[in-house]
Amino acid sequence: MTRTPASIRRTCLCLAAAAGAVLLSAGPAAAHVEVEADKAQALAENVTLTFNAESESDKAGITSLRVVLPEGIVPADVTYADGPKGWTFGATADGYTVKGPAVAVGEDAEYSVRVRQLPDAKELVFKTLQGYGDGRVDRWIELGASDGHGHGNSAPVLKLEKAAPGATVKSPTPTASPTPSAPARPAPAPSPSNSTATGAAVESGGLSAGGWTALGATALVVVAAAAYLLRRRSRAS
Known part of the structure; x- marks a missing residue:
């Protein structure tokens, strides 16, 4: 039987659709990082943020979570509250990292931090790099819908209510000043580890x-x- 171009085209489309269905059914379940707050309100003070990072690997456990803070929150305003056993907290130029011994394979990693004050915004985006014991990294850094496969997916977003009446922005976190006996040193030249460079590296995949x-x-x-x-x-x- 001679097959026409139209019938061949229909057959190819059917095969492609079937292959796509097989890949979707065989792929890993959608995973992501979520964030919640005990006071999800603009200008709220002493707010506890809880992050839950779902595992997307069946071979290695989660070992680190690197977060880029949204505009209006600086690393000095964030302190560690709780996390997996043995994990530690460290500030970076544009955010922080929590890391430690790998959690059990397939187990989620949950931790919490305290923020001195939330900015006056409608939502806050916390771009996150999720590391595993085998070197794998899931990049939760995109703005928009997630496709559920971990690499280049949606960043965790915290929606905020309007600020309470009378709420104001508090003064910035105090920083150390030079002693009167020693002249202040000039600010160091920008380096690749500063906030702008780090943020650009995260968004461009390194x-x-x-x-x-x-x-x-x-x-x-x-x-x-x-x-x-x-x-x-x-x-x-």
């Missing part, structure tokens, strides 16, 4: 803006060289 610029320049050189060679060959012929 490649900084400088790296993308270098790649772009290299691509332009390659294109120019190829065009030059083509012109020479056309003239020769």
Whole structure:
């Protein structure tokens, strides 16, 4: 029996749909990181945030959670409250990391921190990198719907109610000042570990803006060289 192009096209579509259904049914269950607050209200003070990171690996346990803080919250305003046994807390240039011995394979990692004051916002986004004992990293850093496969998925978001009447922004967290006997040292030059560079690396999957610029320049050189060679060959012929 001779098959027409239309029938062949329909068969291909059916096979693709069947293959997609098989892949979806065989894939891992959707996982994500969630955040809750005991006072989910703008300008609320001394708020406890609880994060629950679901495991998406059947081979290794979760060992770390690296968080980039939203605008309006600085690392100095965050303190550790509770977490998995043996885990520790450490501030970074643009957020913090909680890490320690791997939790049991397939087990969620839950921890909580206290924030001095929430900013005056409608929602807060906490971009998170979830590390496992085998080196795997799930990047919960996107804004929008998640596709449920851990790599480049939605960041945890905390919705906030309007600030209470009369609530105001408190003064910034005090920082150490130089002693009168010693002149203040000039601020160090920006480094790749500062907030802007770290945030860019997280959003681009680890490649900084400088790296993308270098790649772009290299691509332009390659294109120019190829065009030059083509012109020479056309003239020769």
